[in-house]
Amino acid sequence: MLSMRNIQKVYRTDLIETHALHDFSIDVKTGEFVAIMGRSGSGKTTFLNVAGLLDTFDSGTYHLDGEDVSRLSDAQMSRIRNRKIGFVFQSFNLIPDLDVFDNIDVPLRYRRLPAKERKERVEQAAGTVGLSARLHHLPSQLSGGQQQRVAVARVLAGDPRLILADEPTGNLDTMMSREVMDLLERINGGGTTIVMVTHAPECAARASRRIHLLDGGLVDLDAPAPGRLPERDVAALSATLA
């Protein structure tokens, strides 16, 4: 699904060069649920931005869903983001002026789908995340967990091949986090590939594979797990990353 080879990403200022991704390579198979972990500044978000075609890279190759996306135009990248990738952000990133319906509808509009189909998709996605009754609420009228569910519904409506989640539970309490992780697990169960950046070991534990980033490189790669990490190992993992 996602294959990066020798990716270099350097942020430059007049005085300093920062190697955000250094000779970075990774393969994520279709249907995998991968957790990316690492300390702040380790390159997790840069990786996610590059993977989501939100940022460019300096060298290396990147294949997404079998297509070389290393050197695409803005319009081509936008099209791929719109059709193949769904984003879930830590701070939900809903548009405050738009109600739930319109927020879920945003990516579908950029896909130029007919109104009837958009309506069906929005209502179905809202139903999946349990927000059918709140379609005309503004984000400010929803709790944090509900807002994140709207963000997940926005992804679901677009039916992407890959979901990139950047600390999706970072702003949520334990119960809400569990709800959102349940949702992501269900989506992954349907065959959608998920790559999730997280600091939370209990969230990482629910992924099928965990990757540890350090200073822009891949330093720790779990073997693909046949199942989820046993509960007893979560504490040990937390201790490792602390």
Place this chain on the structure above:
Amino acid sequence: MFLHNLRIAWKSLRRNALLTALIISGIALGIGTSTTFAAVRHAFARHPIPEKSDVLHYVRLDSWDPLKPYPGDDPTRPPTQLTYRDAVGVMQSRIPARQSAMFKTNQYVYPDPKVGRPFRETIRMCFADFFPMFDIPFRYGSGWDRKADLGPEPVVVLSTTMNDKLFGGVNSVGKTVRIAGRDFRVVGVLADWNPNVKFYDLTQNAIGTPEEIFLPFHFVQPMQLRTAGNSDGWGTSGGLSGFEGLLQSETCWIQMWVELPNRPAVDQYRDFLAAYVLDQKKHGRFPRPLNNRLSTVKEWMDDQNVVPKQANTMLIVSLLFLAVCAVNLVGLLLGKFLARAPEISVRRALGASRADIFLQHIVECEVIGVIGGVLGLLLSLAGLAGLNAWLKATATRSDFFQLDGPMVLLAVGLSLAAGLAAGLYPAWRTCRIAPAIHLKVQ
């Protein structure tokens, strides 16, 4: 997508009402000013009779002094009017489909004593063709016929206002009006006719209203009528004095219009005028080189500088003012749009291309432009009402400056252009926002 962008624009404008009001006010002020001055210029420059643009021609002959050119900034220009002799002479031509020599005079009108006291009124002396040639509409009756020109028969055409004044607005055809001690039979009453420019006589007050009374030209001799307009003369009158001397003199005081339906007729009439002048030269007149002019209405208006230079200058200044308003708004819009970077980044992440974002913001700028344009039009209406009120006191008409269809279209076009000019750079900058930076921190 366009409607969606309109909705987004509307929400965005409501988000910060004060800033929105400031931006829209800037556009409105610019549009109001530029539309007002465009309408002022348009009022002067608008063709008063476009349907006859190519067929009506004003006639000039150079009968002026051989020793010095006709006064004015162009020494090659012939006098603006004809002498009486020449007006009568060229009226003999059978080439024009219609033609009329004309001038205005001031005479006393004697209404029924029960209606009012005698009053002095400006009267246009003209030929029968004057009315059909200028497509003048009638409420009652019609103009007189060509036979009445020859007599001349004592017939008169009144304006609606004069008919209201003398006869209370009833159909007065057949009734009698006493003018300068003679009785004239009413044959027609004009419907409302008030061309923006008094094109048929530009020698005085081009924006004046038409006369209220029209009489056959040939009463000039029996009534010994003199012009109430401009007259320019040189030389002697061949030993004659008094009114007969005026008619035989080189004094220019008659306007002459002809209707020439096609190009051959124009050429033929030019030849006729040349032949007429060459014939007059044989009698010792027209000492200057042959210099006849046939001008269309527009050419004649340009020649007489109907559009004041100040109107052109003010229009240019007001357009520059609009440009300054638009440039000032660039900064405000840039700030407004860039403050929305997190939302733009989300849209980009969800699949919006740079073109989508650019279009979204251009639509918002155009919405601002249109709202500003509507308010600007209202400002312009108020400005023109003020100018008309001033004009009523100075030129006795209150409808000269108008916002007609072309001016409204111009205002809409200027609004869209101003919105685009103000929004182009901010929209471009906004669509170049790197989404990755803002997604994490929103």
